[in-house]
Amino acid sequence: MTNAFCSTRGAEHAANAPRAVLEGLAPDGGLYILKDVPDLPPQQMLADDFFAVARRVLTAYLPGYSSEEIAQCVQRAYQNRFDVPGVAPLRAVGDNYVLELFHGPTAAFKDVALSVLPQLMRCAMRKTGWQEDMLILTATSGDTGSAALTGFCDVEGIRVLVFYPQHGISPIQRAQMTAMRGDNIDVCAVEGNFDAAQSGVKRIFSQMPPAFCRQNGFTLSSANSINFGRLAPQIVYYYTSYLQLVRMGRIAMGERADFCVPTGNFGDILAGYLARESGLPVGRLICASNANRVLTDFFETGVYNRNREFLTTLSPSMDILISSNLERLLYRTLGNDASAVRALMEQLRTTGQYRMPDEAMEKIRSVFRAGCADDAQTMRAIKEVFAATGYVMDPHTAVAWKVAQEHRSDAPMVILSTASPYKFAGSVLNALGESVPQDTLEQLTALESISGTRAPDVLREALQRRVRFRDVIAPEDMMAYVQGKAART
Numbered sequence: 001m002t003n004a005f006c007s008t009r010g011a012e013h014a015a016n017a018p019r020a021v022l023e024g025l026a027p028d029g030g031l032y033i034l035k036d037v038p039d040l041p042p043q044q045m046l047a048d049d050f051f052a053v054a055r056r057v058l059t060a061y062l063p064g065y066s067s068e069e070i071a072q073c074v075q076r077a078y079q080n081r082f083d084v085p086g087v088a089p090l091r092a093v094g095d096n097y098v099l100e101l102f103h104g105p106t107a108a109f110k111d112v113a114l115s116v117l118p119q120l121m122r123c124a125m126r127k128t129g130w131q132e133d134m135l136i137l138t139a140t141s142g143d144t145g146s147a148a149l150t151g152f153c154d155v156e157g158i159r160v161l162v163f164y165p166q167h168g169i170s171p172i173q174r175a176q177m178t179a180m181r182g183d184n185i186d187v188c189a190v191e192g193n194f195d196a197a198q199s200g201v202k203r204i205f206s207q208m209p210p211a212f213c214r215q216n217g218f219t220l221s222s223a224n225s226i227n228f229g230r231l232a233p234q235i236v237y238y239y240t241s242y243l244q245l246v247r248m249g250r251i252a253m254g255e256r257a258d259f260c261v262p263t264g265n266f267g268d269i270l271a272g273y274l275a276r277e278s279g280l281p282v283g284r285l286i287c288a289s290n291a292n293r294v295l296t297d298f299f300e301t302g303v304y305n306r307n308r309e310f311l312t313t314l315s316p317s318m319d320i321l322i323s324s325n326l327e328r329l330l331y332r333t334l335g336n337d338a339s340a341v342r343a344l345m346e347q348l349r350t351t352g353q354y355r356m357p358d359e360a361m362e363k364i365r366s367v368f369r370a371g372c373a374d375d376a377q378t379m380r381a382i383k384e385v386f387a388a389t390g391y392v393m394d395p396h397t398a399v400a401w402k403v404a405q406e407h408r409s410d411a412p413m414v415i416l417s418t419a420s421p422y423k424f425a426g427s428v429l430n431a432l433g434e435s436v437p438q439d440t441l442e443q444l445t446a447l448e449s450i451s452g453t454r455a456p457d458v459l460r461e462a463l464q465r466r467v468r469f470r471d472v473i474a475p476e477d478m479m480a481y482v483q484g485k486a487a488r489t
């Protein structure tokens with residue numbers, strides 16, 4: 001097998017796709033990226049359904065897996081796990097198109113990728129003759145944890161341990177995690193906020209004694225969106241939504257569509273950039289941020305500066321100051337110059353900021369636009385779109401809607417919708433000017449009667465299931481906790 005991937009920080013770290021999926025991060029701290037961009041014109045996909053497009057895209061983007069292996073991963077990931085046949089339906093709402101990515105088992109878009117990643121990992125372990133168990137460690141601010149637990153649930157040879165902050169996640173998110181079934185999973189609350197949980201996990205990755213892992217037969221890994229196996233499945237729905245626009249007659253094959261993406265770690269929108277590189281007629285990619293507008297400022301000024309206050313907003317999955325996947329865009333627009341990327345990332349680490357060269361910024365601005373919405377603007381968008389169209393958006397989608405309105409062109413605008421409004425029912429009811437019941441189940445019922453839609457069964461079930469995981473620990477006890485769970489008995 002040839003090594004089709006290299007690290008954004010150095011060509012010497014080459015890997016094939018199964019290796020890149022198992023390792024996650026490259027050994028030099030960089031991100032894996034394909035050396036050559038696969039050519040994937042949409043012209044030959046017009047008759048394909050979601051599954052067929054997924055097979056084509058993943059086979060092209062993950063060389064080292066056979067097309068039969070990919071087909072099996074896709075089948076296992078999506079068959080009967082999403083509540084609509086097409087996985088990611090596109091709806092016309094007002095003058096825009098909303099791409100609903102929240103029909104999976106936890107009602108948020110991370111399901112689309114985290115349904116496939118465990119299958120890719122399992123397959124990679126088989127192919128490479130991997131002897132040890134994988135132990136996936138994740139700190140979550142909400143959506144990633146439940147999507148990872150669901151995706152990895154009962155996958156052989158892989159165990160998952162999710163840490164969530166005791167304070168700062170919603171009752172639905174907590175219920176989804178603490179009531180999760182599966183023999184290979186553990187969930188634990190950490191005293192403090194998300195930073196405490198996240199720093200604790202980073203510490204475990206850097207300080208876990210290798211001898212302990214060897215003796216107990218496991219390798220640590222992460223389900224974070226730096227893993228290329230999580231990125232590749234997100235390319236698929238740029239294709240399927242484009243093809244839907246063509247089939248509806250909204251555009252002719254080859255004409256452009258614009259995409260507006262509610263952005264946090266820059267994974268979702270980067271997948272759109274990769275689709276464009278592969279020949280999908282993507283016009284402009286619009287990067288939508290909430291009040292944490294690091295990326296908006298970056299696209300405007302060319303300076304990435306994380307030295308600012310971290311704000312808590314109504315769209316918590318976008319509350320982020322370091323968008324890791326931006327590194328892959330830097331690598332591409334700096335002409336695959338790993339040493340230039342390394343220098344910028346070193347500046348970010350030591351000073352909290354860096355400046356992109358003007359020439360590279362020009363390349364970036366020829367594709368990307370950016371904008372942001374604060375909480376008041378987000379709430380107004382939810383209210384106005386509901387009043388005008390009857391469509392209810394969650395706060396993340398609403399951020400993108402507001403920013404999309406500022407960047408309309410002649411091309412159709414696809415807005416990526418990343419969470420079910422029911423997952424944030426309290427905020428949505430509030431935005432609509434309705435009273436918000438104390439009880440979360442009652443919030444779902446209230447939103448149903450106002451919107452005339454149905455809450456996803458998975459959310460109601462999670463709220464009604466018995467709580468299974470009750471551990472709460474201090475951040476300094478996380479290492480001991482992991483070792484206790486991982487020790488061979």
Ligand SMILES: *Cc1c(COP(=O)(O)O)cnc(C)c1O
Nearest residue numbers: 143263264265266267268317418
């Ligand atoms: C993770 C997430 C995002 C941000 O996606 P990135 O790939 O991190 O940019 C947006 N909305 C929701 C609901 C999410 O869960």
